[in-house]
Amino acid sequence: MATLLVKNCHTLVTMNAARDEIRNGAIFVRDGFIEQAGTTDTLPAQADEVLDLKGRHVVLPGLINTHHHFYQTLTRVIPAAQNCELFGWLQTLYPIWSHLTPEMVFVSAQMAAAELMLSGCTTSSDHLYLFPNNCTLDDEIRAVKEMGMRFHACRGSMSVGVSQGGLPPDSLVEKEDAILQDSRRLIETYHDNSRGSMTRLSLAPCSPFSVSTALMKETASMARSYPGVRLHTHLAENQMDIQYSRAQFKMTPGEYAESLGWVGDDVWHAHCVHLDDPTIKRFAQTGTGVAHCPQSNMRLGSGIAPIRKMINAGVLVGLGVDGAASNDASNLLHEARAACLLARVGAQDAAAMNARQALELATLGGARVLGRNDVGYLAKGMAADFIAVNIDKPSFAGAQSDPVAALILCEANIVDYSFIHGRKVVDQGQLTVTDLGSLTARTHNLAKELLCS
Secondary structure: OOEEEEEEEEEEEOOOOOOOEEEEEEEEEEOOEEEEEEEHHHOOOOOOEEEEOOOOEEEEEOEEEOOOOHHHHHHOOOHHHOOOOHHHHHHHHHHHHOOOOHHHHHHHHHHHHHHHHHOOEEEEEEEEOOOOOOOOHHHHHHHHHHHOOEEEEEEEEOOOOHHHOOOOOHHHOOOHHHHHHHHHHHHHHHOOOOOOOOEEEEEEEOOOOOOOHHHHHHHHHHHOOOOOOEEEEEEOOOHHHHHHHHHHHOOOHHHHHHHOOOOOOOEEEEEOOOOOHHHHHHHHHHOOEEEEOHHHHHHOOOOOOOHHHHHHHOOEEEEOOOOOOOOOOOOHHHHHHHHHHHHHHHHOOOOOOOHHHHHHHHHHHHHHHOOOOOOOOOOOOOEOOEEEEEOOOHHHOOOOOOHHHHHHHOOOOOOOEEEEOOEEEEEOOEEOOOOHHHHHHHHHHHHHHHHOO
């Protein structure tokens, strides 16, 4: 059984129940799981692999991304979509996305994973909801497996096209029987609900404006027939979303979700910018989670989600970078900083969220939203997913009084080390799992091909 020792951390941020921050900390790992975490002088002195951080790094749990659309990496900053709100943005990009190929899904997933991993993400979900030209979720699962990131793959779907009152073009929707059949196939092929698993499946109809009521209900029933399969969708993202729900269903988005059975500790919703107070209370009561995507919400002008109110009520909240074409980045450290600052702006209160609370959203909060009890904090028995940031950098100069807060307030860009299940995937700021230059060039070429289709 392989062992790993990471020692002489400046500060080990555990995110455990006591929120211990250990000076001169260390982690001892055996076969992908943490065996000990504490001060360096209390841990074994040797291991198969030893990394001495020499007192220069803050170490913390790997960051967890609860909402994304990897394929959108190919369509960043499209001029016609740069200044659109959500519905106009989607209607501009749908025709481009209709030309996606399996290769594009594969490469965009690896590029998104690379960017996430460099920014400290060790576990990510992704919501793939369109499948033109024989694209499948298998393409994405295979791509992420090669990158070595812990992955929650969401089998998205769209079944109500514009001719039936939905938003997507008819050419991009699927038959509901085919959606359900493929969902079952994917769960039975890939879903691993064991502790420390690298791949789990969720079922994720895209949104109330792109699928039927029947599909939402049948999807929930199917997911709940398999242990650990979760439910995910977009909800209450902007005012047009609210207006659509009231016009089509005579309910708020929150009321509609509850009428479908889409609340519970196996459900998480993306955005939730315009949740009303009764829905916030109901989410807290039922353990329903929220993926907060602050930069995408700002980029699309959707609004400021009432995250402080949700947390105070007891709602489970994690962070999501959302689509790389609505952010237009996949940097989870930046997302944590944005969450902290936007909460303060929304409340007009500089104490509305502090740096450690933002880090908690990005770690423990994300783990809870994804239903995981094996990642999100550092302690004996937890999966060995952790990152290290060198604080002897110009961006942290003068920040030695609180280097943990500096990770958020001084805006770290990339991590120096990242381990996923005990495997080093970032080494001195460089990915170890792929040739990043070749991957970037391939992404550029496919993005050009997509725009010329």
